[in-house]
Amino acid sequence: RKEVEQDPGPFNVPEGATVAFNCTYSNSASQSFFWYRQDCRKEPKLLMSVYSSGNEDGRFTAQLNRASQYISLLIRDSKLSDSATYLCVVNAGGGYNKLIFGAGTRLAVHP
């Protein structure tokens, strides 16, 4: 089983749509979880951390289910500028902040 697994997409959605991305992780010892955004040929940038209680940042909502080892990201009212690859990222635990990346889900928002 892959350490972090995501649906590769692409998700092609119109502006204003709501889109949801899912992710599963294999290491039950993982302690922290993130969504990063990566634009084409650019560095990953932190979008938001994911907490067990769920958290929201504007149009973005992240959820974590530790029992199912499942993470989600919901984007409401999609904008053209949301077009990017969304990376599910898990801290491997054991110290030193080693991050394990999923392969990413590509989102294309069209007019």
Place this chain on the structure above:
Amino acid sequence: EPEVTQTPSHQVTQMGQEVILRCVPISNHLYFYWYRQILGQKVEFLVSFYNNEISEKSEIFDDQFSVERPDGSNFTLKIRSTKLEDSAMYFCASSDGAAWDTEAFFGQGTRLTVV
């Protein structure tokens, strides 16, 4: 806003040559990392570095690779005897802590092309 800077942005090298990729982490950060991303693939952890020594490394980080913090500001990745399959984007990152919720900041990357 402080940022991680990497040079060069693109490096082309002949197979078998040595390359050094350079990074300047954020100044008050203590933990440093190298990741790589082969075109079309996921970002992969290579190595973490703290207190002037490697704290963890992946299976990818074999004897061909080495890291160094030669002075108080630079953090370098050396790849000896480059191979075609070393062609990738190499990202440096730094953080001010190793706690599970500490954000790692990434540089803009160095694209390495081995020909």
